[in-house]
Amino acid sequence: MTVPAIEIDRLTKVYRPGKAPAVEEVSLRVPAGSVFGFLGPNGAGKTTTIKILAGLLSPTGGTVRLNGHDVERERSAAMAQFGAVLEGSRNVYWTLSARQNLAYFGRLKGLGKAAIRARADELLADLGLWERRDDKVGAFSRGMQQKVAIAAALIGDPPIVLLDEPTLGLDVEATRAVKDRIAGLARERGTTVLLTTHQLDVAEELCGQVAVLRQGRVVADLPTRDLLAGFRERDRYEIRIEGAAPALPPGFEAAEHDGLTVITGRVGAVAEVYDLVDRLREGGAVLQSLAQVQPDLEDVFLALTRGPAHV
Numbered sequence: 001m002t003v004p005a006i007e008i009d010r011l012t013k014v015y016r017p018g019k020a021p022a023v024e025e026v027s028l029r030v031p032a033g034s035v036f037g038f039l040g041p042n043g044a045g046k047t048t049t050i051k052i053l054a055g056l057l058s059p060t061g062g063t064v065r066l067n068g069h070d071v072e073r074e075r076s077a078a079m080a081q082f083g084a085v086l087e088g089s090r091n092v093y094w095t096l097s098a099r100q101n102l103a104y105f106g107r108l109k110g111l112g113k114a115a116i117r118a119r120a121d122e123l124l125a126d127l128g129l130w131e132r133r134d135d136k137v138g139a140f141s142r143g144m145q146q147k148v149a150i151a152a153a154l155i156g157d158p159p160i161v162l163l164d165e166p167t168l169g170l171d172v173e174a175t176r177a178v179k180d181r182i183a184g185l186a187r188e189r190g191t192t193v194l195l196t197t198h199q200l201d202v203a204e205e206l207c208g209q210v211a212v213l214r215q216g217r218v219v220a221d222l223p224t225r226d227l228l229a230g231f232r233e234r235d236r237y238e239i240r241i242e243g244a245a246p247a248l249p250p251g252f253e254a255a256e257h258d259g260l261t262v263i264t265g266r267v268g269a270v271a272e273v274y275d276l277v278d279r280l281r282e283g284g285a286v287l288q289s290l291a292q293v294q295p296d297l298e299d300v301f302l303a304l305t306r307g308p309a310h311v
């Protein structure tokens with residue numbers, strides 16, 4: 001059996017004894033060469049987990065392995081497996097130019113001058129930083145600084161890349177460049193990428209698999225398309241009629257907007273919607289529109305993270 005690139009076993013982190021754990025009994029497997037999304041509301045434990053994977057925090061319990069190397073027990077071997085960009089931390093040196101930053105991080109990874117030059121030039125060109133390669137990073141926009149941080153994490157061509165909110169605060173163009181680079185890493189180099197994001201379109205576009213964390217626990221861990229398919233079985237419909245709301249069958253609810261009544265409901269079969277439309281017409285309602293509303297990952301995520309915890 002091939003070793004998963006990232007193996008998390010019953011990981012628990014308690015920051016303050018007596019307080020609820022930030023991460024509780026989390027177990028996950030990330031196959032090599034995949035892009036895996038870590039989702040969850042604020043405070044769910046995503047950053048804590050990534051920091052433990054990157055060796056910046058010690059777990060209270062459980063283990064994490066990167067390409068089979070235990071982060072606590074085989075530290076240097078585990079550290080050689082990844083490059084990381086962590087949220088909110090200064091990942092690059094502002095007084096150095098983009099190219100000098102990459103040279104510095106390349107030397108840290110033990111690369112020779114020629115290899116650093118070739119790789120740095122490729123990354124700078126790829127991420128749209130070529131024109132500004134000799135400017136100090138301190139004078140860059142947030143998006144450009146983020147791109148330098150990503151390039152620095154990739155300079156040693158690590159097999160695993162950990163990215164905490166890689167597109168946070170970036171404009172449309174910068175987000176596109178970063179998303180393309182992430183997709184290309186997995187597709188062309190076989191790199192394993194674990195990313196956290198609140199931007200569900202990013203997860204939906206890039207991640208083959210997602211885990212949803214809530215209050216430190218995994219509430220879903222499955223292929224992104226299965227997560228969506230599970231919800232699409234129960235599509236949501238929206239019917240707009242003129243005038244007041246009539247009595248509705250279970251599963252439907254009505255709200256009034258500007259003299260129109262908007263009826264919404266999730267149904268198992270489309271026939272239920274047509275039955276309702278017939279009944280509305282028979283009752284004299286004037287139908288304005290009927291639409292099917294496809295859920296996106298945000299609907300799914302909200303459904304999983306609302307309601308009682310730890311179900």
Ligand SMILES: Nc1ncnc2c1ncn2[C@@H]1O[C@H](COP(=O)(O)OP(=O)(O)OP(=O)(O)O)[C@@H](O)[C@H]1O
Nearest residue numbers: 015016022023040041042043044045046047048049
């Ligand atoms: N250094 C710390 N000391 C004490 N508690 C902490 C510390 N860092 C995080 N926490 C707590 O741990 C829990 C998980 O936080 P974490 O930052 O891992 O969540 P997150 O999912 O990354 O959230 P966000 O989406 O807001 O970045 C939160 O309740 C947070 O308050």
